[in-house]
Amino acid sequence: MRVGKTTWQFNQPVYLQSTGTAVGPVEGEGPLGTNFDKVFESLYCDKENWELAERALMEEAVRISLEKVNMKPEDIDVMLAGDLLNQIVTSNYAARQLSIPFLGMFSACATVMEAVAVAAVLINSHYVSNALVAVSSHHSTAERQFRYPTEFGGQKPETASYTVTGSGAAVLSNQPSAIRVRQATIGQVVDMGVTNPLDMGSAMAPAAAKTLINHFKDTKRDPSYYDLIVTGDLSRVGSSILRKLVDDEGYTLGNNYEDCGIMIYHQEQPVFAGGSGAGCPAVVTFGYLMKEMERGIIKRLLVVATGALLSPLMIQQKETIPCIAHAVSFELEEDS
């Protein structure tokens, strides 16, 4: 059912069945490193080029998520996936191996929660019994596509973020488990006129604020309802802007607010303002936060995945960067 204008509530239980995460070496060295299922030692992930490396990450995350619940691809009713590469090629080529009905999704770095939201709708409404969700990003495929070749060695400002090399996959189903998907608040495209692809946190913060405030209004909650609220990849610059924007609307984000892009790296790692990329909220949520929920440390979690709908061609045509954010709430079954 719908709650308010933009929030979908899943009254039939939709459960998180298992997760799989695969990351690169920089994420493996970060504070959450031991939480990820697979850490590749090289950015190449044992492949010939960056794009094949990113595909290997997604294939590995998917394989692990299925293996944990003893499922084969043919047991899955639908796959929803997306990534940052043009034509979402990582997802298309990963799906090619699996022969599962496939829905391609794109909300840039917010894709993971778009996919979880649509998967939850399909399960809640009995169109499918289970769904496989997967997203990915890779530092070097993203640099090549969106900015400069890494060989160019261009300098970056401190507002820049570092694209997470990683893929997160999850199996959702109607079979009972500890963690329920409870609600999804679907974002609108918001563009406040930022044109700098090296400051995406500032570009995305207003879209995140819009979705958060819509979520609180729709559900008649305030931030204190959640043990933890995380944004996807606002990083240090964007997350402080978000606090201010949400505060201006009368909601205060306290110590229960964090950003996946800050959580995933040590401050001394060379990542500028923090992590970003579609893989960032996916590996932090599926690799770390879901384990914190299973341990009972987090009972109610809201993940606001944030996406800059950045296009190099549009930037060259002097356009600004539209952004979007999709939020999904997870609750412990005992609590919901």
Place this chain on the structure above:
Amino acid sequence: MRVGKTTWQFNQPVYLQSTGTAVGPVEGEGPLGTNFDKVFESLYCDKENWELAERALMEEAVRISLEKVNMKPEDIDVMLAGDLLNQIVTSNYAARQLSIPFLGMFSACATVMEAVAVAAVLINSHYVSNALVAVSSHHSTAERQFRYPTEFGGQKPETASYTVTGSGAAVLSNQPSAIRVRQATIGQVVDMGVTNPLDMGSAMAPAAAKTLINHFKDTKRDPSYYDLIVTGDLSRVGSSILRKLVDDEGYTLGNNYEDCGIMIYHQEQPVFAGGSGAGCPAVVTFGYLMKEMERGIIKRLLVVATGALLSPLMIQQKETIPCIAHAVSFELEEDS
């Protein structure tokens, strides 16, 4: 509810409320020209460059579809859109004007029926009362991105297709109208090893056959159930391969099978094997076939939108072209 393995059936009524179509000059001169709501006289659509022209097409199609039912953007509960440009920028920037909860979709030229399928799920399950669907393609943005700059004047083989310049939009809702959305069969990614981006009909035919056969098996129907079955953009080369592949599985496509890519142009227009592009099945379905249904000439229609998940980067890396097809059935309310 689900029917068989890959088909979703909409038992709560989901209706087609209105459509809007905007096309370029070549489509306007084609046999369906008078059916489109807006025909631009130039490929530039009164804009400065091809990408802005494509955006103008989608904005116009959306505007017309809303105007026909006296709706404003704020009356719409969710927008689902996609296009062929990297990062689906046409859709993102069109959505920026509208402030509607937005789900970005990508199945290449099959996107329109992915969007209709997910929209129908959302309406059928009461998450939304209505949904706006929009897709687009543009001959010159597609040539620039996927093949060669048009200024290069490269020769093309007869297997090539001509990307449709056009956008189709539709408003779906739970409010009664003449046409119901009945079922959706979600496609799998199929790759038979074709590597030639100038022969996408051959690449896509196996994916279309897979979805069609799944649809017939899931619904226990044969092709004669439908007054018309159309594929999206297999064109002359691919549609004859499809007939053969489906025949091999024991189903015969008779005179009730056509391809939108063949229907949209006169044979003497300079379009090689026919039309293609995300806009192709969208403008033919929303601009022409829905009117044929309203006139009672078609009572049961199956649209199999076909997509080549083509990536120039993957082709350069010697990869083959994965493909997908999503099918949606439409029936007259009196008949269903």
